[in-house]
Amino acid sequence: MHSLLQKFGRLLVIWLPLGWLGIFFMLPLVEMVNVSLSEARRAVPPYNPAFQIGKDGISFQPVVDNYLLIYEYWEDYLWPAVNSVRLAFFSTLYCLLFAYPMAWWIARSNKSLQHILLVLILMPFWTSSLLRMYALIGLLNPNGVINDFLIWAGITVTPIQMMQTDFSIYSGMILTYLPLMILPLYASLVRLDNSVLEAAADLGAKNWDIFRTIILPLSMPGVIAGCLLVFIPAVGEFVIPALLGGPEQLMLGKVIWTEFFRNRDWPVAAAIAIILIAIIILPIVYARYQDKESIS
Amino acid sequence: MRSTVPLLVKLLATAGFGILYIPVMMMMIYSFNRGKLVSVWAGFSTKWYKELWYDDVLLTALYKSLLIGFSSATISTIFGLLIAIAFLRFSNFRGRLFLSLFASAPLVMPEAVTGLSMLLLFIAMEASFGWPSGRAVDTIMIAHATFGMCCAAVVIQTRLRDIDKSLEEAAKDLGGRQPFVFLSIILPLILPSIIAAWLLSFTLSFDDLVIASFVSGPGSSTLPIVIFSKIRLGVSPEINAIATLMILTISALVMIGSFLVLRRDGKK
Structure with a gap:
């Protein structure tokens, strides 16, 4: 029983x-x-x-009419696809640029500081991206905080156009996805054995050489994981191009939204979604393949 | 070794923390601005917070978001726990491959795709057998629970993996029966991760705009949907105020959740 x-x-x-x-x-x-x-x-x-x-x-x-339609009007549909990949790729790079030093610093701090810094990294990740993008608009607007400061300081006379540019998209992406890049980097950097670095330093290696030949190769799994974690959601992002981007920063997530809600063309929206899935599967399969290679 | 952190690294890292926190800090400061113009400081005031209490649309949306958040987080946590148990305690079972695929794919799926595909299914289901009739709180809840259970499963699995299997075996040797052994011995040990998983599922649901926009019907707007349509109209001190309250609340929850997880990890 x-x-x-x-x-x-x-x-x-x-x-x-x-x-x-x-x-x-x-x-x-x-x-x-x-x-x-x-x-x-x-x-x-x-x-x-x-x-x-x-x-x-x-x-x-x-x-297959819907796919043919996408092909025929490639300027409206495939250009945003290329644009999504371009913006996501550079966003990933910029995230890496800031995340690596942050992860390194956290990994080298003492235990109690580490906990505080990790919570500081986690907190923005769990607060709404929508609200943080809204906060960013307050900074970047033509009459926002940054422009007000620049005009007050006499650096420019007219406000600088920051909204609806690649710059605003990248700022939004970094603000949203930086934590996702830091966590895997931190996980791989914190495991690094101090004695190896000390040995290298004792043998006369310069800081840069230690970084290039020891730290970077050993943290490569974290770099790859972090890049995937940022790139994949960034490609399909909707909120950032919708709030911070202009017509030049069109991305697939926003195109699906427009096709569905404004044009009410459901089949085309579904076809674009499938193209988006295909774009996302590629790097995942590549990473799996790399994993298998390194094991064997 | 701390001396090997070069100045450039420290500068970039500080800039990184600055990017994460300065926009939100500025927004919080300006939520106390007396004037209607966002960028001109016209003195300290809490009037925008008071005005929130009289905004019926906002309060109704808040109630719906909380309702959806609570129910979907609870479903997510229970199912997430089941997924974690299936993976770590049952060695080989039929459907393991499918479960691992189904439980990880939603995590990488773009929100717009998840939302669109679910809406299309709900519409097809309604056309075939009349359920769900229209889209409202229940469809949003199902969509959020589906996504949330995959995240909850990841959080609970990391903790469950660390629990020594011999504990269970010992209990069984002493005559314990399975569901009771798990409930009385393992569950208390992984409780912090279960609370963390619930909190995370809740925040995911509470913050979600894209999926909810697709699967919501007329009259079932959640808080993010209302805020999004307000933001479209421009920056206003009222949004500053509601955003400040939301971020502070979520931050408090996350602090509790992450300290629960980190404290456990730190003890090892």
Whole structure:
């Protein structure tokens, strides 16, 4: 009796989450593929499902029109895709530039300071990105705090245009994703053995040489993990291009939003979402492949 | 060894902390500005905070956000715990590959894609068998719980992995039966991570704009949705005030959560 109960409990532990995620995560993706292969129409809902279970049985009539449309109007759809990758790539680089020194500093601090600094890193990550972007607008606006200061100090006469530029996007990305870069870097740097560095210093290595030949190679797993953690969400970002970017900083996340809510073209929105997934899968597969290489 | 942290590193690191904190600090200061113009300081005042109490739209949205946050965080934590147990305590089972895929993929999925795909499913379900009829608090809650349980699973797994399996085995040898052994011995040990997982799921739900925008219906706007539409109209001291309150609340929760986790780690 007891073992039957245990078997049942075991099945419950596995199949409750598996069922939930299957229905509410996997099934939506399947439905999205279905919609992306469906014909758009002016009705409610605004598409004619490719896969249908109706009175005359099951029918599956996929159309690739939506993907062709994206290809045809590549300036409207694929340009934002390229732009997303470009902005996400440089955002990742800038995050790395600031995160590495921060992670290094935290890793070299004593235990109690380390805890405080880590909490200071974690806190902004969990507060709403929307609100932090809003706070950033207050700084970067033409009549914002920075411009007011610059004009007051006599550095410029007219306000500098900072909003709706690459600069505002990068600032927003760094503000949002810096913690994600710091944590894996810190994790790999804190494990670094001090005695190795001391030995190198005793043997006459300069700081820069120690960094280049010992610290950097040993922290490479953290660098790669951090870059993935920043790049992947940055590519699909919506809030940052919507609030801080102009027409030149169009990204896929925002295009999906516009297609869906403003143009009400659901099939095209679904097709763009699938392209976005493809862009994200590439670096993940690459990282997996690298992992396997280094193990074997 | 602390002497090997060069000045340049310290400067860049300080700049990094500056980027993280200066915008929010400035916003908090300006939330006490008396004037309507955001950039001109017109004296100290708490009138914008008082005005929040009379903004019915904002208060209704806050209530909905809290409701969704509490319920989705609770579902997330329970399911996250189940996922963690399945991975670390059951060696080989059918569906392990699927579970590991399903439980990690939502973490890398862009919010716009998650939101869009869920909405499309909800609409297809409504067309096929009438549920969910329209989109409201329940659809947002389901969407948040789905995303949150994957994060909760990660947090709980890191703690559960450190628990010595021999503890459970000893309890079993002494005649303990499985669900009770877990509940009485393992659960208290991983309690801090469960609280942390709940707090994190709650903040994720409470902060989410994109997924909620997709799966919400008319009249079920959460706080971030209302704030987003207000921000679209421009910077205002009232948003400064509500943003300050939200950030302070979430920060307090995160402080509690991260100290729970860090203190445990520090004891090792």
